Amino acid sequence: MKTLSTAFAAAPFFAMALPSARGQDSISVDFFYENLSPHGDWLDAAGYGYVWQPRNIDNDWRPYSHGRWVYTDAGWTWDSAEPYGWAPFPESRGRGKGSTP
Numbered sequence: 310m311k312t313l314s315t316a317f318a319a320a321p322f323f324a325m326a327l328p329s330a331r332g333q334d335s336i337s338v339d340f341f342y343e344n345l346s347p348h349g350d351w352l353d354a355a356g357y358g359y360v361w362q363p364r365n366i367d368n369d370w371r372p373y374s375h376g377r378w379v380y381t382d383a384g385w386t387w388d389s390a391e392p393y394g395w396a397p398f399p400e401s402r403g404r405g406k407g408s409t410p
Contacts, residue, residue: 341396348393361397372397 341361342351349363363370376389389395 345393345396348391363391363393363397 345351345361349361351359351361354360373387375391376387376394378385379388387394
C-alpha cells in the first residue's frame with residue numbers, strides 16, 4: 310500500500326517533466342491566405358467575410374473527390390491528392406466550392 314501511495318504522490322512531478330503535446334495556440338490568418346492563394350481566390354461573401362475558392366477546377370468538382378480515406382491511430386482521415394487539401398475540406402463539407410468555417 311505504501312508503494313501505491315508513493316506512486317500517486319510522485320505522479321504530478323513526473324507529469325510536469327513530460328513535454329507538452331498541445332498544438333500551437335493560434336495561427337495567423339495570413340498563414341492560410343499565403344498558403345492557399347497560389348491555388349485559388351479569396352472572395353468577399355456578403356454578410357460573412359472572405360471565403361477561399363479553388364481555381365481551375367471542373368464544374369462537377371466536389372470536396373473529398375480527389376484523394377482517399379485512410380485509417381490512422383486517430384481514426385479515419387482524408388488524404389487529399391490536391392495541393393490545398395490540408396486546409397479546406399473539414400470546413401467545406403456540403404457547402405459547395407467556397408470554403409467557410
